[in-house]
Amino acid sequence: MGAQEDVALVRRGYEAFSAGDMDALRELFTEDAVWHTGGTGGLSGQKKGVGEILAYFGELFSRSQGTLKLTLDDVAAGDRYTIGVQSGHAERHGKSLDQRTVIVFTISGGKVSEALEMAEDTAQASDFWS
Template sequence: MTDKDDGVFDMGAAENADLVRRGYEAFNAGNLAALGELFAEDAVWYAAGSGPLSGKKQGRVAVLAYFGELGARSQGSFQATVQDIVGGENHTVGIQQSHAENNGKTLDVATAIAFVLRDGKVVEGREFFEDTARADEFWA
């Protein structure tokens, strides 16, 4: 971490990647309490596509409710298998394989999430799916 003149601490690329990795671990364990600790209160999440779960989620409570809905709609089967985490000073990218099952349907798509971190918290997440239409159909 570095201390800028304004007293705000910036985390480096390695620390940002570690925070995102801890987030994936909490998500896949279904530990929304631990996951919530990693998000800023005013965090924003952009869920890809045009399906029923798509769109902007404003605030930590809304983001966690969205994650809970992913679990509920997949009977707890949704997993984000990390392929790689690329840490940067301003953005950290999680590259994952998203897998879920629901009512005989299977979702298995490559996904990337661009995270913006500030003061040791996730302040923004943007999802990018290899096949957004397939993901929309699965969650419908």
């Protein structure tokens, strides 16, 4: 796959995530994909395998009572990585979180095999989601 296809894959992922379409998301990851979430909060760390990754996504929706909204601000592909820059908003326990996040995707064979998620303010994000 080339850069254009990788960008299209990431865009499809954001569309599926925003729609809550876990079946479509499942198709975009390799079975052994790994998702790394920065910080020290309850949702930080590695999620290994598509099942754990989708459970993490579900937990984001659950903890925010469905208020989580992501907007893909930009996406760019290079030789090794495809980078997504997103703006997000969520509400939880009377607090709100508005941050940009960068996700570095590794795409292999037309599917995401690894993702590294880095929030604008990792401490604030960790506190919010814990």
